[in-house]
Amino acid sequence: MRSGLTIGLVLYLLLPSLHIFPTLLDDYLSEKFDESWEVIHEEGTVEDGLTALLKVKSQRWRGIDWYHNVGVFVPKNLKCRDRGVILIAGDCKPSDFIILKMIAEKFEAPFATVWNIPNQPIFGMREDDLIAYSFLMFVRTGEKDWPLLLPMVQGVKASVDSVISYLESKGLKVKKFLATGASKRGWTTYLIGAMDDRIFAIAPIVFDNLNFGKQMDHQIEAYGWYSEEIEEYWSRGLMDELKTEKGKVLLDAVDPYSYVEKLTLPKLIVLATNDRYWVVDSLNMYFDELKGLKYVLYNPNEEHDISDTARIVEGISAFFKGVILNNLPKLSWEFNDGGTELIVYPNGKLDDFKYYTAESDSLDFRDSFWQEHHDFRMEGDRYIVKVEKPSSGYRAYFAELEYSGYPGFIFTTTMRILKSGKD
Template identity: 35%
Template sequence: MRLLGKLVLPLALLLGAPALSFAKEPPAIPADLGTYLTKAEPGSGWKIEDSKDFGIAKVWRLKLTSQVWQGITWTHDLLIVRPPDAPTGKMLLLNEGGSASEQKAMYAALLAGKIKAPVALLLGVPNQPLFDGKREDDLIAETFVRFLDSGDSSWPLLFPMVKSVVKAMDSLQEFGKQEWGGPVEKFIVGGGSKRGWTTWLTAANDPRVMAITPMVIDVLNMRDQLTHQQKSLGGPSEEISPYTKRGLVPIPDTPRANQLWSMVDPWTYRERFTMPKLIVLGNNDPYWSTDALNLYWDALPGEKYISYSPNAGHDLTERDAGGRKLSPDRAINNVSAFVRHQLTGKPLPKLAWKHGSRADGSLELTITADPAPREARLWYARSETRDFRKSRWESLPIKIKDGEPIIANGPKPDKGFIAYYADLGYQIDDLPQWLCTQLRVVGADGE
């Protein structure tokens, strides 16, 4: 799960799903993560390394020590950007890998300008390389294996990753009192891939998180996801090979393996996700099945929204038919619009949808929206199999009639499969925003 360089964020609300998910009694919440997060860290702390004007905003660079994990001290760069006169009671906090750079400061400043509020960028999540040069998923897999071997529940790398974000929030509150005359009270937390995984787990365990933007981590309900991958992709995605080659996938049916995946799967904590959520996904992400979200969407409580980026992979950057990268503006604007809604308290549109079929077998998607969007599009892709990761997504405009449901129609595939969903265009102040429905995969046989 690679570092996400760019960000994306649209919305869509509940109801009417192409139901791949199914009701289950949630398992008991494991105490292990909460125990790790409350463990005292006497060496943690922060200091201001430098600060400077960055365009019309001001940027601070902090050095944060979050914890000592398995005898290793974790340190991080923490970049903070505040536009002039922006209120400071709420802010966007993104967690990423790497270290401070001018490019990352520019990115944070861009977002801060769009949302008109402070932005913090926590870096070095996780601290790496470790254990003979391992990074990213190879490093996570190594820590999972060490837990299975030892039974020491502090081993899974997601635990110190979450604690890094928790300690960043602690530091930002202290920093706010010192530099801005008042603490930051609430945070909108986001991150991509394993940093999105971290976002989910942080939100489940810290009441200061008021909203979340987890990106390209379309794998909640992990056991069922891997079964679905087998059906859709013909086996586990090659992108998760760090886990398959260590014997972690398929998930062994042992008490300790069950404990591991229960501790780290956000699905376990789903009843806690009552805050607004924007789930950000690329339609061509090679890690996940195209319709993976349908295995957990219905079980998420509270406000929830979907951002699909067509013809975009794990980096959320759209590509043209020749594979050339296009502008990331759609993603950045959708993220910013979602955050702006949370900061201002302006309600998001209320959306509901239902996928279905007509008597002639053609496909139908019916949407209700309050308020009505400025425009709407039907996105669709074709594939010989249920694997759409290399398919090209095309769009058609959908007519909008005042006071009536929005109805999109498409042909039933005469062979192979078709996937389809809709997005609706809105505007919040100067920011365009696209809110998506769930997508549905339909085969020539109707299944």
């Protein structure tokens, strides 16, 4: 009897993390939604460059119809006709169109932007305030459709449907997309990558919070309390609620870490070293568990709103083309000697190699300055970096590689934090 109970308990604890049982998100996306779309504006042609604005209805959520502006851009320099890009965005601004047309030219592929993820304001709230409220309502009521990430993912899914149909009407059969988005839209990027097989690659931006439970413990360790940027969650008592039975059901649905077995598609994880939402080495809480091709692009001395957008566009467009052409470098690295040595195996010719370090009195690196260094050594095709432990406090570092012959192929290693022997 005890053996049966033990096996049952083990299965209960393990199976949700392996995404064997359907989650709230699985159940929500399996529903039949009243989707529709129409063309609001259109100019140009596929041959000369096409711009269109679609109005998409994705669902009715808690009595509210969700609508999305979806911009579709086919660049004049179109080279890729069967794969495209989906950028997940928040509010729609007319000025975005000029910039997005230029970005589409960088990708040389059909490029669509899905705005109004999520629809907002709702209940007088926006962004994290609205998401946190929806989480709290789920754990209080148990009503399965409450978590806002569910309709956010459905909003993207329905918009992909509309983009495919619209492009097909123009003679383009685009069936696969790279998905990207920042912050909450980066969160959504992970989830749509796990739930929609039309997404062939993802590039989540400044969402460094997979494995929520460990991340929150790590914030307490680093900051003494949770980040002020996620106050909407902890001020509602959600950190305690997440430890309850309903809280675990919620995390199974919305934590991308729950879907690591499905997230085998190529990933470019774009992060900022001074992002106040997360801890500087939050990536280490989940990177090793991610399956398939995975790359990192840390942006030194950047905060949550990364200012160097050109670097991001260049990096993601190069990644997009690299996945399609199957010429991404097989980059690997390892930390040795207690983390003081980093050995990097580029598996390709480099134009530049450097590493960055930052200092802090504590594990809080949010206000630290990242200094560039070039004092590495080479042994064969290996790049070796030696970083001493600090005399006091903490020192963090990572390396950056720029590949030859591939504009935009800039990747970084993960982060390592060294602690002084005195602390």
